Amino acid sequence: MAYNWNWGVFLQPTATGDDTYLGWMFYGFKMTIALSLSAWLIALAVGAVVGILRTVPNKLLAGIATAYVEVFRNIPLLVQLFLWYFVMPELLPEQLGNAFKQTNPILQQFLASMVCLALFTSARVAEQVRSGINSLPPGQKNAGLAMGFTLAQTYRHVLLPMAVRLIVPPLTSEFLNIFKNSAVCSTIGLLELAAQGRQLVDYTAQPYESFIAVTLAYLTINVVVMFGMRWVEAHVRVPGYIGAK
Amino acid sequence: MHEFDWSSIPNALPFLWDGMKISLEITLSAVVFGIVWGTVLALMRLSSVAVLSWFAAAYVNLFRAVPLVMVLLWFFLIVPHLLERLFGLPPGSDVRLASAIAGFALFEAAYYSEIIRAGIQSVPKGQMAAASALGMTYGQSMRLVVLPQAFRNMVPLLLTQGIILFQDTSLVYVSALADFFGAAYKVGDRDGRLVELLLFAGAVYFIICFAASRLVRHFQNRMKTA
Numbered sequence: 329m330a331y332n333w334n335w336g337v338f339l340q341p342t343a344t345g346d347d348t349y350l351g352w353m354f355y356g357f358k359m360t361i362a363l364s365l366s367a368w369l370i371a372l373a374v375g376a377v378v379g380i381l382r383t384v385p386n387k388l389l390a391g392i393a394t395a396y397v398e399v400f401r402n403i404p405l406l407v408q409l410f411l412w413y414f415v416m417p418e419l420l421p422e423q424l425g426n427a428f429k430q431t432n433p434i435l436q437q438f439l440a441s442m443v444c445l446a447l448f449t450s451a452r453v454a455e456q457v458r459s460g461i462n463s464l465p466p467g468q469k470n471a472g473l474a475m476g477f478t479l480a481q482t483y484r485h486v487l488l489p490m491a492v493r494l495i496v497p498p499l500t501s502e503f504l505n506i507f508k509n510s511a512v513c514s515t516i517g518l519l520e521l522a523a524q525g526r527q528l529v530d531y532t533a534q535p536y537e538s539f540i541a542v543t544l545a546y547l548t549i550n551v552v553v554m555f556g557m558r559w560v561e562a563h564v565r566v567p568g569y570i571g572a573k
Numbered sequence: 574m575h576e577f578d579w580s581s582i583p584n585a586l587p588f589l590w591d592g593m594k595i596s597l598e599i600t601l602s603a604v605v606f607g608i609v610w611g612t613v614l615a616l617m618r619l620s621s622v623a624v625l626s627w628f629a630a631a632y633v634n635l636f637r638a639v640p641l642v643m644v645l646l647w648f649f650l651i652v653p654h655l656l657e658r659l660f661g662l663p664p665g666s667d668v669r670l671a672s673a674i675a676g677f678a679l680f681e682a683a684y685y686s687e688i689i690r691a692g693i694q695s696v697p698k699g700q701m702a703a704a705s706a707l708g709m710t711y712g713q714s715m716r717l718v719v720l721p722q723a724f725r726n727m728v729p730l731l732l733t734q735g736i737i738l739f740q741d742t743s744l745v746y747v748s749a750l751a752d753f754f755g756a757a758y759k760v761g762d763r764d765g766r767l768v769e770l771l772l773f774a775g776a777v778y779f780i781i782c783f784a785a786s787r788l789v790r791h792f793q794n795r796m797k798t799a
Binding site for chain 2: 398401402403404406411415418504508509510511514515522525529536539542543550551
């Protein structure tokens with residue numbers, strides 16, 4: 329098998345001449361990080377609200393929250409991405425849709441990807457928040473209400489402080505997933521890590537080096553996030569809860 | 574506002590159905606191969622032979638750390654060339670479908686093996702001890718005593734993973750293979766009706782996956798009471 333390994337290819341200038349191939353990789357890496365982190369923040373906020381709503385004693389609100397989760401969990405991520413990127417601008421009121429289509433294409437791709445990843449992940453975060461709240465003994469809520477707290481106060485001072493600490497370990501895996509899922513956004517042309525890997529194959533004709541480098545980059549992200557979250561988990565663990573799940 | 578025109582969907586239904594058959598074919602074969610290979614990986618992981626359990630751990634962690642899109646790209650851009658060179662296939666042989674199935678199966682096996690490992694560990698230790706006490710070998714006790722009970726407990730999780738896999742098959746889009754989603758996109762692109770076709774595809778996926786997950790939950794509740 330004759331394959332010419334050439335790891336030096338990363339230091340060569342690109343076809344357009346303004347950067348090295350390593351620079352392209354680094355651009356994709358930054359894009360993946362920026363996209364995943366911004367989507368993650370939105371997902372946490374939206375997911376927390378939806379997850380809490382699923383546990384409140386109000387049929388209408390809980391029903392809406394359940395429908396939200398079911399919709400985002402039962403449509404493939406790729407389809408959701410295409411719906412946000414191709415369909416949403418057409419369905420918005422004309423002015424807004426046109427305004428979106430006239431912005432910088434990279435910004436369009438980034439916004440569609442961010443909203444898509446954020447809401448897709450928020451449904452999963454909501455499920456963790458719900459199961460965290462439901463895993464608390466029912467006596468806690470009753471005790472809060474018996475002390476004269478309103479329902480909102482009971483959530484704010486009794487249920488959520490515990491639930492938040494309990495759901496950190498399962499949220500770690502969702503956090504890891506958002507980085508992996510961000511690779512799907514290469515399909516609408518966003519130049520993140522996976523897309524840059526593909527581009528490198530086309531430009532350098534060194535497919536093995538390119539893909540090995542991109543795969544290693546994802547592994548690195550995974551390891552860093554895992555160690556970071558392990559540190560967080562150790563700090564928020566509730567003493568006395570066995571392994572806090 | 575967009576003017577909807579759904580007229581291109583009825584004529585495209587046979588083409589879309591062909592795509593759906595490819596989606597289902599990939600899902601089913603990947604589920605079957607994934608469970609078989611996942612079981613082997615789980616047994617290796619739990620084995621007392623260090624090399625085997627080390628290999629299984631490395632395999633599972635590697636595949637779980639890499640995005641599915643990357644795995645599929647490996648299988649579309651790199652593996653076919655490798656096979657062509659190794660087996661002297663004529664260049665450009667269409668191995669996309671086989672490649673897709675192999676990629677999904679190897680990837681999903683990592684996830685299945687974690688489910689199966691947990692399932693095996695959920696069987697009380699006394700079962701294994703009792704089987705050994707009856708004179709069964711390790712292989713016999715696994716096959717006749719532990720695995721049947723483990724799989725019974727795992728069925729809902731395995732099915733749920735199958736539904737996720739069905740959703741993930743849409744990612745073969747990166748290989749231009751016309752699965753259901755690829756077919757819908759092609760029709761929409763051809764007729765200039767992308768909005769309608771994408772909404773239609775989303776609705777179809779939703780109905781299938783929602784119904785399937787409801788069925789799994791129903792099945793799960795019945796098993797609990799049984």
